[in-house]
Amino acid sequence: MTPGAVVRPASTEEVSRILRFANDEAITVIPRGGGSSLQGEVIPKADSIVVELMRLDRMALHENLRSVTVGAGVTYGVLDKFLKPNDLWVPIYPESSLVCTVAGNVAVNGAGPGSSTYGSIAEMVLGLEVVLPNGEIIQTGSEANPNAPGPFMRYAFGPDITGLFIGSLGSLGIITKVSLKVFKRMHHFDYNTYGFDDSSKAERFLLELRNNDVNALFATLYEGRILNFFMDMLGDEYGIPKHEWPAYTVSVTIGRTREDQLISDAEEAKRICSELGGEVIGVRELPRGEWTDRMWVFARSSYAHGWHWRILYHHQTPINWHKSIDEIWKVMDKYGLLGHTAGFLTDHSSYNLYPMIFFDPADKEEEQKARRAHAELALRLYETGAVPFKLAPYWVDGVKDLERYIEFVKSVKRLLDPKGIMNPGVMAGV
Amino acid sequence: MTGVDIEELRENLLQCRRCGICRNAVYEDEGFNGVCPVWKASSGFETSFMRGKVQVALALLDGQLERTPENAESLYTCTLCGNCSQICAAEFNAKDCLEKVREVFADIPNEIRDSLARAIAQTGNPYSEKPSAKRSWIRQMGFKVPTRGKTLYYVGCTTGLRLPDVAKSTARILKAGGVEFAVMESEPCCGSVMLRTGRTKEANENAQSVAQSITDSGAERVVVSCAGCLRALRKDYPERFGIDLPPVLHITEYAQQLINEGRLRPKGYPKVTRIAYHDPCHMGRELGIYEAPREILRSIPGVELAEMDPSREAAMCCGAGGGLRSFAPDLSRRIAADRVRTAESARARILASSCPFCEHNLAAGRDLSGSSIDVVDVAVLLASSLP
Numbered sequence: 001m002t003p004g005a006v007v008r009p010a011s012t013e014e015v016s017r018i019l020r021f022a023n024d025e026a027i028t029v030i031p032r033g034g035g036s037s038l039q040g041e042v043i044p045k046a047d048s049i050v051v052e053l054m055r056l057d058r059m060a061l062h063e064n065l066r067s068v069t070v071g072a073g074v075t076y077g078v079l080d081k082f083l084k085p086n087d088l089w090v091p092i093y094p095e096s097s098l099v100c101t102v103a104g105n106v107a108v109n110g111a112g113p114g115s116s117t118y119g120s121i122a123e124m125v126l127g128l129e130v131v132l133p134n135g136e137i138i139q140t141g142s143e144a145n146p147n148a149p150g151p152f153m154r155y156a157f158g159p160d161i162t163g164l165f166i167g168s169l170g171s172l173g174i175i176t177k178v179s180l181k182v183f184k185r186m187h188h189f190d191y192n193t194y195g196f197d198d199s200s201k202a203e204r205f206l207l208e209l210r211n212n213d214v215n216a217l218f219a220t221l222y223e224g225r226i227l228n229f230f231m232d233m234l235g236d237e238y239g240i241p242k243h244e245w246p247a248y249t250v251s252v253t254i255g256r257t258r259e260d261q262l263i264s265d266a267e268e269a270k271r272i273c274s275e276l277g278g279e280v281i282g283v284r285e286l287p288r289g290e291w292t293d294r295m296w297v298f299a300r301s302s303y304a305h306g307w308h309w310r311i312l313y314h315h316q317t318p319i320n321w322h323k324s325i326d327e328i329w330k331v332m333d334k335y336g337l338l339g340h341t342a343g344f345l346t347d348h349s350s351y352n353l354y355p356m357i358f359f360d361p362a363d364k365e366e367e368q369k370a371r372r373a374h375a376e377l378a379l380r381l382y383e384t385g386a387v388p389f390k391l392a393p394y395w396v397d398g399v400k401d402l403e404r405y406i407e408f409v410k411s412v413k414r415l416l417d418p419k420g421i422m423n424p425g426v427m428a429g430v
Numbered sequence: 431m432t433g434v435d436i437e438e439l440r441e442n443l444l445q446c447r448r449c450g451i452c453r454n455a456v457y458e459d460e461g462f463n464g465v466c467p468v469w470k471a472s473s474g475f476e477t478s479f480m481r482g483k484v485q486v487a488l489a490l491l492d493g494q495l496e497r498t499p500e501n502a503e504s505l506y507t508c509t510l511c512g513n514c515s516q517i518c519a520a521e522f523n524a525k526d527c528l529e530k531v532r533e534v535f536a537d538i539p540n541e542i543r544d545s546l547a548r549a550i551a552q553t554g555n556p557y558s559e560k561p562s563a564k565r566s567w568i569r570q571m572g573f574k575v576p577t578r579g580k581t582l583y584y585v586g587c588t589t590g591l592r593l594p595d596v597a598k599s600t601a602r603i604l605k606a607g608g609v610e611f612a613v614m615e616s617e618p619c620c621g622s623v624m625l626r627t628g629r630t631k632e633a634n635e636n637a638q639s640v641a642q643s644i645t646d647s648g649a650e651r652v653v654v655s656c657a658g659c660l661r662a663l664r665k666d667y668p669e670r671f672g673i674d675l676p677p678v679l680h681i682t683e684y685a686q687q688l689i690n691e692g693r694l695r696p697k698g699y700p701k702v703t704r705i706a707y708h709d710p711c712h713m714g715r716e717l718g719i720y721e722a723p724r725e726i727l728r729s730i731p732g733v734e735l736a737e738m739d740p741s742r743e744a745a746m747c748c749g750a751g752g753g754l755r756s757f758a759p760d761l762s763r764r765i766a767a768d769r770v771r772t773a774e775s776a777r778a779r780i781l782a783s784s785c786p787f788c789e790h791n792l793a794a795g796r797d798l799s800g801s802s803i804d805v806v807d808v809a810v811l812l813a814s815s816l817p
Contacts, residue, residue, distance in 0.1 A: 036449055077455055303449065303521075361444045
């Protein structure tokens, strides 16, 4: 689709003026951050205005509040470099960190290395500055009080208005600033791999890491064949020794600010593994590679094999990890397509999976087949109890028992955006 | 007509997954502090960096865009610095592909590109100056330089016609090292700019002529001052045109040898001088030469070497390459000004490089930014430190 115009505002006020104009003229607006658009969130509509936000690149550290405020054009890579001299970080690294903006990532509620302890990016957000479809500028969180020293409390003034915009895919307004929690940077890490002959033991291992407060910053459960595929792509580069991998391998990076905590956690992880009948494999290069390369390991492992792909981000509980895997393979087999899935423990009791269905971009028939497989997989995953990060349209088409929820989403959308100018269709087809 | 396999080119372009890492990735652990100099110094729209350029190229190839100069314009606002290829997660060599795209679209009118090729064909240099002018600096040397010899100093157009101090310094270094050398009577252009702008057929014809001239000079070794000449003669000629030349060395590589052998002994500066070294794209990312110029600077007593952020494999371009200095001079200078500011952030008093084309542009960027930093070639610094 060819947009009518692309604009690159340099301030919140300019964004406001653009939206006021678009709203008056009922012109569709597509907000755009880094444009990684892994699930097609920022594809322009015909004659729309694309509002590209990369010029909103200011940052402010609030050291005493343990928070930072970034403009909508700031990527994770830029933010990390900004915080490092103060020995601080935002300990979640979406694996498109070099491209995606923090604000864009908030708009899709992304996750990545670090999320196994800290959850999705939503859990870091203390407040947002948002330009509403009519051009009004609002501030959420503690900063809604102009006398506040800055962002220190998200749940200020009652309902979680901040949360309304997280994962909203730019359909309710344009996020122009994000305030986030910052933490003291960790310097003590333990990398290890744990093997299991049965998926239920591996799943239980993940759950028990959480139950026992092992600070697993990044914990990934690999099926043997997927791990071998990963090895083909990055094994040599990460210096991973040849190994007869078991049926299920959990790769874990534990991080702590204090060494004594780390030693204790590493011992605890080994104990849990052994008690569950697993094997401490001891190949450390895999998790070390995942963690040290955390800003783009996903991009590298996704692109190095040469295919294009459709992806289906979703959450399962760790105990139901196998249900997603079973459905993914069934769909691949049914459509005769290649693909794989990876994922990681995310937050309190969730596991984030991102199955990818490969296709050759020069083969239009195969691409259509990948689209059909993608749609069917979404339905099947929904039926296993999986939930998406956000309401992309393909999570809604044909699903049962979600009508009332979708109706409520539509009501919110009508309230905030009565003319329907903001990124129409991107959230639940609304 | 072009020798490029269009289907293969299209397949390669489709390797781009449109992730956008090539725009402005800041990845401290890998040394990246930005990627695309054009994106950074321009309006920053999608076609300013490689992700957009690839889409434009595909649309032109597939006929979705009409082949007009306006539609092809973004293909030429690129320095071909290769930083995007350096960081590409898909390991897709976008820079080489764009060069091929330019070759494929050589029939789309572009007066600047064509006038550069014409000038080289007619005068032996892109500046349309007299062919013999490249030897003018020799008159000030106080010694004779033959036109034939075992060591040929291939001066280069920018060195000979715009920065003769670099040529004089190179000559002093060779002389001080006890190396007898020759300079051609009428040195032809290496044709780098033809290669970079897609005039490959003319570049091939030119290369054959250059090779013949080098053979006629009796050279057993070729020494150059310019990173662009170095890349063309050492890499492009054999790989693209099957031309084998005698060994081609950059003066910094040769001078490093001479220093190691004890044939050159820099005496140094009276007081400590902080110098930042700018890696030319053709020498660094293209040929992997990072140490020789740094070693030379370190060998000069009183020099404190400063590293810019970014440098080496992730260094930002000076803005001159890929024909950009001709296609978009203001943009080219803004990119140079940005690089100058980086050198100032490294608290350098001198910004050194080993490519006169870089230096010519960095000096323009210095003037644009109002900086007082000195922009100096490594050869000039070395020559001035010799007894």
